[in-house]
Amino acid sequence: MTFFLQMLVTGIVVGSVYALVALGFVLIYKSSDAINFAQGEFLLIGTYVCLTLITAYNIPFIAALLIALMFSAVLGFVIERIVLRPFIGEPVISMIMATIGLSSVLAGIVHIIWGHETRVFPKIFSEQPVNLGEIVIAPVYLWSLLIVVMMLVIFTLFFKYSKLGIAMRATADDQQAAMSMGISVKMIFAVAWAIAAIVSAVGGILLGNINGVNASLSAIGLKVLPVAILGGLDSIPGAIIGGLIIGILESLTGGYLDPLVGGGLKEVMPFVILVFILMFKPYGLFGKKEIERV
């Protein structure tokens, strides 16, 4: 039972980070109908910038985090303007290939600047484990959970009450109507990309604190795909619930089934679940069903 709870807690923490990154995915999809295969590289770049600021320039963690987030936002803006703007309204395959090309470019740049070896974040959170009843949790997990929940709350409030958030929801709902209300749709797209870059950077920094940083961190971008699809590509609650489901299932698979098959099943499990769910619900758990007219 303790083992189960331990796995459950790990799953919830990792799942919440997935949920955060998937949020970026959903935001971009909702506003501009694009899917971003470069999400993993956004995450990687944000993390490396933060790490470099801390280790090379001795900037305190919080300041480094803020600068990294600002950098990510600018990166999101610039990329949307240069690479993605020409593809609005293009077929799905162009969009997919454009972001795949983008991810290749960004991954190459990361290789050139930061190389291949794994780097470790300096210890920011205390290493004294916290005991909750029978289970033991590293503080970094608790902090991650806390930060993710905080971010999710902030974004929920942002979408619900702020002017920009409401404008984003309006654009997602109906671009033409939003335009006629004086909302700059292009601006909204840019903001969506900036926010996506920010949330991935936060996710990357948290995961970097847990596992160390190397280029394989960008694989999270692929892992978050099933999360976003599972919840439904255009549903923000879907992203959060999908993230938790995938995180918990992955952790439980890793704990119970991996020893039986010799490892590796953990990484495949999200995709297996995804295929099964798509068979029954082709638009994910909470996705909006598209109605097609000829």
Place this chain on the structure above:
Amino acid sequence: MRNPFVMDCGEFHVNYKQDMAIWKITRVRMRVFILLAVFAVFPMFASDYIIGLATLCGIAAIGAIGLNILTGFTGQISIGVGAFLGVGGYTSAILTAKLGLSFWIAMPTAGIVTAIVGGLFGLPSLRLKGLYLAIATLAAQVIILFVISRWDALTGGTAGMVLSRPELGSFVFYSERSYYYLMFVVLVITALFTLNLFRSRVGRAFIAVRDRDVAAEVMGIDLFKYKVLAFIVSSFFVGIAGALLGHYTMVVSPELYSITVSIEYLAIILVGGLGSVFGSIYGAVFITLLPVVLRSGVEMMSGVFPDLSAVLIGMKEVVFGLVIILFLIYEPQGLAKIWKNIKDYFKLWPFSY
């Protein structure tokens, strides 16, 4: 003097057979035969290195034609080609190495097995569209690779398997030149089959599904049948390419069939031209030669910039990504369209109106 680029002048078709030919004009037909002859003769004069590169290009072209049937002609995006290549390679490896069958049985069987697996993963395509389908095929990629790398008894796990070159009687296809001819024959058959496929009912149904699947269904095309059929036909050729590649490199292992390979194949058909058989071939040549050209470029520049070779891997990725993005922005229909534009330009040359 007659403009040598104007082909279709003074040609009159007087029966259906002439009108339905792939290359309708005698002069164009002659040009195709001359080109074929050039490619058949060139290994006599080229070095082994060049022939090896040509073989790799050709094998990539076979797989790319397969993928183009699915993605370019039928509009079903697949990010799982890498794994399907793997299924082909492994099937052939198991049949020849473990069961001792001959390559000539193993290669078609590899195609058929891959077709079955592809059809299986194509089943969701009835209900899934666009992005959702793309991710489902990504799931196929991950799941198939997992099975390959874990099923130690059959596939040798992560260590992979060793293959042998095919034999014909007492002749073994050991030399680069002989394997080139093997590839060449398969490529010509694949290209001719595909060109003909899209003059048939099935091929036209594929194109109708791509253009608007709901409308196609209204016109009496059984969507499920044709979508799965597209997966099957496409995977068959990808499997053949996988078997050819496996016997050429003489080794199969899971990391040779990663998602990077899938992306490379998507890039091939995109750069070459979606929905174009010859585009697939141009794209395969372009993408296969890109890293080679880049490396020799870096080696030439290493005198001026000695640090350049250290960042070669990163640079490859950057250039690869840039090529995809630039093609998408400036010529979404790829090299096939560029070639057509050039021909059209010279048709009216020197007066471009």
